[in-house]
Amino acid sequence: MADPMKIRAAMLGDKVEVKVLMSHIMETGQRKDAKGASIPAHFIQNVTAVHNGKTVLSAQWGPAVSTNPFLSFRFKGGKAGEKVAITWTDNKGDKRTDEATISA
Amino acid sequence: MNIQRRQALKSGGGMAVMAVAIVAGLIRPQDALAADWNGPAFAAKTVADTVKAMGGASAADSKAIQITAPDIAENGMVVPISVSSSLANTQSIAILVEKNPSTLSASFDIPDGTDPFVQTRVKMGQSSNVYAVVKADGKYYSAVKEIKVTLGGCGG
Amino acid sequence: MERAAVVRADNKDKGGNMLKPYLVAAVLLATAGAANAQNTQQEIERYRQMIADGNPAELYEAKGEGIWKQKRGPKQVSLEQCDLGLGAGVVKGVYAQLPRYFKDADRVMDLETRLVHCMVSLQGISEADAKRNPFSTADRTSDMESLVSFVTAESKGVKMNVSLSHQKEREMYQLGEKMFYFRGGPYDFSCATCHGEDAKRIRLQDLPNLTNAKDAQRAYTTWPAYRVSQSTVRTFQWRLFDCFRQQRFPALEFTSDASVALTTFLAKNANGGTLAAPALKR
């Protein structure tokens, strides 16, 4: 099972600034293991961020996004105490959703 | 992996090997099954083909797009890139690395209320031009920045 | 202003010549070598600052905390009663005082050695199993890297304070010092070859002089670290292991006496430095 994300969401003026670290190998499909066998590609393909039922960001990624991906964005309309939920889905169908509370 | 990669990086010609490595994983049939994942765009090998696969005819140069990234990345495995756009009605932002054999790294849909700004980190197999392609008001625009990737130290 | 314009213009018409902008800048400044090196160093510093915000080591810290609290091994207990030097269950600040002498084991131990000890004595895991997977590889993660991330993060902001009050601690320091200057292998390298003088670098990487307090502090207090080149957190045990690999020595065994001795020498030299680990490195 995938490890939890680290999400920071904080007010920056009238906007919410979100910073996310995701635990994912983002495997390119070309590396070899100790025995010389190819390690299959394994990477996050889709990321969505939802606030109050509204999608505030959606992304499509390829394996060229760095391992343990980092993402930062900003949106309007959020308030301290509300929640932001991030979901990723990878090419093997693994999925993970985590939430963070917006801090002042 | 690291050792092989260093070697590849050191012997100039070998750089492409790593880059090829990045794409090869992309174009497998099962990957294309993902509902909201633009397989053809992620398989494209050039900036022009990527723009086409994303639905644009071409992308015009624009000074309204700003790429913030270091001129030199100490390591190609993690290259920090942020893109912001001051184009009216910015709908999406994509990050393309010209010399990664699969050009497209990531694309972001920007709904109303979200700043036309994203920050992420990408892998670069070698020094390359990095493009930001922005869709605004239905049209495609781009900006470019060169990023150099340096070699590491002690011999592998 | 003009200089910047020239560099940017040159950037645009790129044809694979990565040096061109630097040469242009260099010519303008009339001191080729110095300008080159300075620009490069500045840009690399900028790169480091740009990735500093959002250290993936945090993912390992969180995972490590989970492993620390999880009931594991034949005895199905957590590591929460492990004594890392400041009493059973205390994690805060312990890393600043390691390595240290532990009476129950009659041995000087660094963090990793002590974690193995606790897995064996508290959880009933065999020593071989506890040591089996110290460093992650392309196809295998390492619980040790996560555990070490969690424990060391709990000492962030604490000043290094390694004591040599016990006879065995003093001996380990002395033996570690000897190792530091030991030249061997086909290349005649010792630790001091790269880490014995101020302001040196290998390729573009700055080399800390580990015999100088300021450098030793800065180096030691930023390990363990998330290595972007390896996409994982590397521990201090790994740092030594990989230095010896590049020294062309045989393989340093995980938690061996020599690894603890050298760590004791280096940690003590870093006394007074403020811990900032797990850090983020190239």
Add this chain to the structure above:
Amino acid sequence: MKTNLILVPAAVLVLAGCATSLSEGEAQQRSLSMMKSSFKAQGQASLARLDQDEVQAICSKYRPGESIPKEVTEKIEKAQFAAIKYPAKLMGNWQAGERVAQIGTGFQFSDGPSAPVGANCYACHQMSKQEISYGTIGPSLYQYGKLRGVSEPMQKYTYGKIYNSNAYSACSNMPRFGHNKILTEAQMADLTALLLDPASPVNQ
């Protein structure tokens, strides 16, 4: 008075503790046996790599920057110099030399038998204007040949220094590439050319 009486024995104890630390010889011996039991052979790196030759043993006694007695350096330099073997042709091909100078692998336990063995010159030396990724452990060699010329004695000196740095500078940080059979004769001749050939990027 009373506090004094308590303090004095404490001080004595601390001193006694220091006094029982290892003597130089003991530390040397125990450090070596500790290393032998703490390293294990892996790949091409056997434990025999921990057996020091005379130069390594002597040089381990001195700290970087510490001055070494003249009789010690002279003895090392003389013996190491006498063991240099020169090929018939001292200058090879600078392009091949540049490739060898860039390669950093070789002799690590992680290097397979077919991994190239390089000289990794750029790790420690500035060599040319083109390569900005260079180290500073050794002196800059930029314009090495331009400053010194390409005479026969200079070729011999340059080849000899690559072959055995300790023949000219006892306890140098630089590996003894020929003496310890790290590089082949041809590779060392190519490096000599890289340093001396007027057409080499080193001399531009």
